[in-house]
Each structure stands twice: as structure tokens, then as C-alpha cells.
Amino acid sequence: MSLSSLIAEYLDFAVPTYIERPSATLDVPAPARNNVIHTITGVRRCGKTYAMYQLMNRLIEAGVPRNRILHFSFDDDRIMPFSDHTLADLLDEYYRMVPEALDGCYLLFDEIQEAPYWTNFVRRVAEQHNVTIVLTGSSSKLLSSDIPTNFRGRSLSREMWPLSFREYCLFQNIDTTDIGGEYPSSVRRPLQTAFAEYLNVGGFPAVQHxxxxxxxxxxxxxxxxxxxxxxxxxxxxxxxxxxxxxxxxxxxxxxxxxxxxxxxxxxxxxxxxxxxxxxxxxxxxxxxxxxxxxxxxxxxxxxxxxxxxxxxxxxxxxxxxxxxxxxxxAIGQRLETAVFVELKRRYGGNRSNTIATYSAANCPEVDFVVGDEATGEPYQLIQVAAQTGLDATTVTDFAEQNLSAKFRSEIGNLDAAMRNAGLSTGTLISLEEEGLVTVPAGTIEVVPAWKWCLRR
Missing domain, CATH: 1.10.10.10 (Winged helix-like DNA-binding domain superfamily/Winged helix DNA-binding domain)
Incomplete structure (x- = not known):
């Protein structure tokens, strides 16, 4: 198939129906020379291509002519085998077919790492042409750690993940509306059920139904x-x-x-x-x-x-x-996994953050500590337990709770870690229990996982 026929097909391509994901929203500048190169990385099948579609729709709605947006996937077998000049030939043919694109266009390239010398090509085009470039690729081949070197610091990388619980509810048409951070029973009950299903189904978009x-x-x-x-x-x-x-x-x-x-x-x-x-x-x-x-x-x-x-x-x-x-x-493993991935969504994009476990002589283990990697200072401590035995929804003294030995140990470890870190608050994430527990170091919030995941 000729390049001109392929390009014509991609320019005629109608953006498929999709559910808009807030986490996939990209803000990109108008085409210009020396624009920052935007990259989207993440596990396969998490929705990177649909982030491109979402961007295309926003550009078209903003008045950008469709032929000024070239979306092209380099895992399309019809463009293979690649030669050393495939990328340059593709862009030259696009400019020949759409001359006005020379004045400014958006180049949205999927799986570009499949083509040879792609980093040199992208860097040259970004420097010499009036373009806005967005790239996606399998994370191991388009490593965010490699991008600053390849593009000399002129790039912004966005990590994408499978659906968050909030996005899962969006895909399942489940109401997540709260009133001042609280949820009426008509909303709370479906959310509790939905979270249990989320731990089974997960967040890959294609498997949702x-x-x-x-x-x-x-x-x-x-x-x-x-x-x-x-x-x-x-x-x-x-x-x-x-x-x-x-x-x-x-x-x-x-x-x-x-x-x-x-x-x-x-x-x-x-x-x-x-x-x-x-x-x-x-x-x-x-x-x-x-x-x-x-x-x-x-x-x-x-x-x-x-x-x-x-x-x-x-x-x-x-x-x-x-x-x-x-x-x-065990459900506890899946619950802890969901909490970890949500922490990665919230904090993983900031390279100064580290997400780790915490242990000390007086504290065998707290599941997660979020801290500053440079200074080694922790600023958030989180314990995860599917069930805690907490039987109150108000502030309760730890000593007065009739907890099992296992969960008394969970809260005791969190209290010790809080004292070691100089923190007056900690979080214990459970499946359903909710309340506040006072401990010698301060206060531990016990919060249902579904509610914690919906916090912005």
C-alpha cells in the first residue's frame, strides 16, 4: 500500500466513540518550532491510543482543521518493513498532500519506537518545523528515563495507568457524587458493591463489560x-x-x-x-x-x-x-494492590516522591510510606487491612477497641511508625470500616478503600 493511500486513510479516520477519561486529558501548545515533545507511556492496553483520540476531538472542537492533525500508528503492518527513511518519507508525503500543514500541524504518533532512528527524526522535526508532537509507546521501549537524554530535556512525559476506581465507576455508569465529602446511602451502597467488583475486574478498559x-x-x-x-x-x-x-x-x-x-x-x-x-x-x-x-x-x-x-x-x-x-x-492482596496503584497515580509522576514500606525495631511493617526521596523524610503513612474489627464511626480511643490481635498489631505498628516519623496522623484503609482512632502518636483515620480512592 502506498504512503499516500495510508496517509489519506488516516486523515479520513473518524475518531471512535469513547468514554472521556480525566486522567487522559492532555494540554498541548499550538504548533511552533522548538515545542516541547509530549510522550505518553504506560502498560500495554491501558488506553494510551484513546488518549490520542481524546486529544484529537478536543483539537477539532477547538477549530483545528482535521487535515492539520496527522494521527499515525507505526504498528500498522502495511507500512512495514521499515527503511531508514520511512519516517522522513511519511512526513514529506503528508506535506505534499496537505501543503498548508507546513504552516502548522499536530503529529500524533502511536508506537513510533517501532521505526528506526525515530528519536533523531522527532528531535529534528521538533526543532525545524511548526509542529506539536505527541508520542505514545510501550513503556519499556519508550522509557521516560530515556526521553530526557534523547530529546535534550525538551520533553514532557505522562504516565498512564489502567482505570482508577473513579474511572471504573464512569465506565460502569455508577454515580460518584458526594455532598461535602460525604455520600448518601443511595450512592454509598452501589459504590461499596462496585469496589468489590473493581478488585476482581481491574481497570483495563477493554475488559470492563x-x-x-x-x-x-x-x-x-x-x-x-x-x-x-x-x-x-x-x-x-x-x-x-x-x-x-x-x-x-x-x-x-x-x-x-x-x-x-x-x-x-x-x-x-x-x-x-x-x-x-x-x-x-x-x-x-x-x-x-x-x-x-x-x-x-x-x-x-x-x-x-x-x-x-x-x-x-x-x-x-x-x-x-x-x-x-x-x-x-486473598482479597487482601488485591486490596493492597489497588491502593498501591492509586498511590502511583497520585505520586508516581513526581520524581522526588518515593513509595515504600516502612519498618523499624519497634515496628515490624507499615504497608506504605510516601516520602521525599532526596531528604529521606516520610510525610504519609498508610496501613491496609481488609477488615479491622473497628466497631465505631466516631473518635475512639485505641485502648478501648475490642480488636483482634492481628488488627491491634496493624494499628500498633502504624502508631509506632507515626512516632518514629514525627507524624501526628496516619491512615488505615479497609474494605468497609470507617472511623477515627486515637493513639499515643495522634490520630489514625480508618477509611473505606472505595472512599479513599475517590478522593481527589
Whole structure:
């Protein structure tokens, strides 16, 4: 198929129907030379292309002529095989077909990393042409850490994630309207039910209205596709068999300590020769691909990534459930995973923030601490417990609560961490309980996860 025919098809392409996602809103400047290059990264199938469609609609509604917006996907097999000049030929042909685009146009390129020399091409066009450039790509191939180097500091990167709980409710047409931060019972009850489903379904847009079996199969396919296309094709770390097995084990361990050494022993027991260093590298590759994330202790997180056992979290609770054996994964793991991913949405874009676990001599573990990576100062402490045993919805003294030993320990650890960090407040996120508990260090807010996730 000729380039002119392909370009004509993309220019005639009608933006498909979509549900607008606030997290996918992009503000871009009018076309000009030396504009900042915008990039959208994130796990496969989380909605990056639809963020492009959302931008296209906004531009058209603002009066930008449709032919001044060139959206093109470079994983289109009709443009392959790529030559060294494919990108330049494509743009030249577009300008020939739409001469007025030389005065200013929007170039929205999907999966551009598939083409050779794409960084040089994008940098040159941004410097020499009146354009606004937006790029998307699989996160392991369009790494946000690589972009500042490739584009000499003239880029802005946006991470996208699967649907947040608020967006999940939007997709399911569930009311999230609050009144001064409070929810009437007619709204509260559907939200409680919706959150329980969210922990099962997760936030990948395409699975939202699927039956359970089809959803599980598609999500398993996503996990395998990420391993194959975003890890092995880029890094060539190890064999497909090892990578797939290792990824499944890590995803099933979401919210738990994950021992690489134990995985080495298990693989060797199957007569698969593998080294610990190879699996540590593979775990790093999974993180680059946004498949899962390692979370170490806060006191260690500001050091050079010590290779020790750490907790891992999947990018989505529905994805981790899909690869787990039936009835294998506790709801507490999925709840903790949903909280972690929401923390990444809120704080992950700021490079000075770190999200870690917290432990000390008087505090075996608090699930999450958010702190300043540069100074090592924590400023938010969060414990996650599916059930707390809290039986009050008002301020209650910790000593007066009839809590189980397990959850008394959860609150005790949070109190100790608050004292160590000099913080007077902490948060305990549960499935349904709500209230305030006074402890020696200050006050702990017990908040239902659905309500916490809906906070802006």
C-alpha cells in the first residue's frame, strides 16, 4: 500500500466513540518550532491510543482543521518493513498532500519506537518545523528515563495507568457524587458493591463489560503479550519459558514479599539452568514494562536498589487475579494492590516522591510510606487491612477497641511508625470500616478503600 493511500486513510479516520477519561486529558501548545515533545507511556492496553483520540476531538472542537492533525500508528503492518527513511518519507508525503500543514500541524504518533532512528527524526522535526508532537509507546521501549537524554530535556512525559476506581465507576455508569465529602446511602451502597467488583475486574478498559471467563483469558493474553513484546523483544533477557513462568509467579505474589532466590531454586528443581542475577534483571525489565513494581523498605529505597527480597505489586488487581490459580489470591492482596496503584497515580509522576514500606525495631511493617526521596523524610503513612474489627464511626480511643490481635498489631505498628516519623496522623484503609482512632502518636483515620480512592 502506498504512503499516500495510508496517509489519506488516516486523515479520513473518524475518531471512535469513547468514554472521556480525566486522567487522559492532555494540554498541548499550538504548533511552533522548538515545542516541547509530549510522550505518553504506560502498560500495554491501558488506553494510551484513546488518549490520542481524546486529544484529537478536543483539537477539532477547538477549530483545528482535521487535515492539520496527522494521527499515525507505526504498528500498522502495511507500512512495514521499515527503511531508514520511512519516517522522513511519511512526513514529506503528508506535506505534499496537505501543503498548508507546513504552516502548522499536530503529529500524533502511536508506537513510533517501532521505526528506526525515530528519536533523531522527532528531535529534528521538533526543532525545524511548526509542529506539536505527541508520542505514545510501550513503556519499556519508550522509557521516560530515556526521553530526557534523547530529546535534550525538551520533553514532557505522562504516565498512564489502567482505570482508577473513579474511572471504573464512569465506565460502569455508577454515580460518584458526594455532598461535602460525604455520600448518601443511595450512592454509598452501589459504590461499596462496585469496589468489590473493581478488585476482581481491574481497570483495563477493554475488559470492563466482559464475562468472567473471557475477561480472564484476555488479561492472561495481556500478561503474555507484555512479556513477549515489551520484555523479551527489547531486552532479550532469557527464554520465553522462564520469563513467562517467572512473571506469573511474581504477579501471583502481588502485595507479598517476593524471593528471587526461591524462584531460582524452583526453576533449578525443574532442571532449568538460571542464575539469580538473570532473574533480578528480568524483574527490573518487568518494572520497565509497567507489568509490576518492586517496593523496598523506606530506609533502603534511597540507596542504590539493593538486590534483596522486596514486596511486588502488579499494575492492576484484575490482571494479578487472572493469572492466579482459582481461589488462590486473598482479597487482601488485591486490596493492597489497588491502593498501591492509586498511590502511583497520585505520586508516581513526581520524581522526588518515593513509595515504600516502612519498618523499624519497634515496628515490624507499615504497608506504605510516601516520602521525599532526596531528604529521606516520610510525610504519609498508610496501613491496609481488609477488615479491622473497628466497631465505631466516631473518635475512639485505641485502648478501648475490642480488636483482634492481628488488627491491634496493624494499628500498633502504624502508631509506632507515626512516632518514629514525627507524624501526628496516619491512615488505615479497609474494605468497609470507617472511623477515627486515637493513639499515643495522634490520630489514625480508618477509611473505606472505595472512599479513599475517590478522593481527589
Amino acid at each position: 466482559m464475562g468472567a471467563l473471557d475477561r480472564m483469558r484476555l488479561l492472561q493474553g495481556y500478561a503474555d503479550e507484555i512479556v513477549t513484546k515489551d520484555v523479551l523483544e527489547r531486552f532479550e533477557t532469557t527464554s520465553l519459558r522462564v520469563a513467562t513462568r517467572f512473571s506469573r509467579s511474581a504477579l501471583r505474589s502481588t502485595g507479598l514479599k517476593f524471593s528471587v532466590n526461591a524462584q531460582v531454586k524452583a526453576l533449578r528443581g525443574m532442571r532449568v539452568p538460571i542464575s539469580g542475577n538473570k532473574l533480578y534483571d528480568l524483574l527490573d525489565d518487568f518494572e520497565d514494562a509497567h507489568l509490576l513494581f518492586k517496593v523496598g523498605d523506606f530506609t533502603l529505597s534511597i540507596k542504590d536498589n539493593p538486590r534483596s527480597s522486596s514486596k511486588v505489586y502488579a499494575v492492576d488487581p484484575g490482571l494479578s487475579l487472572a493469572v492466579a490459580p482459582a481461589n488462590h489470591m
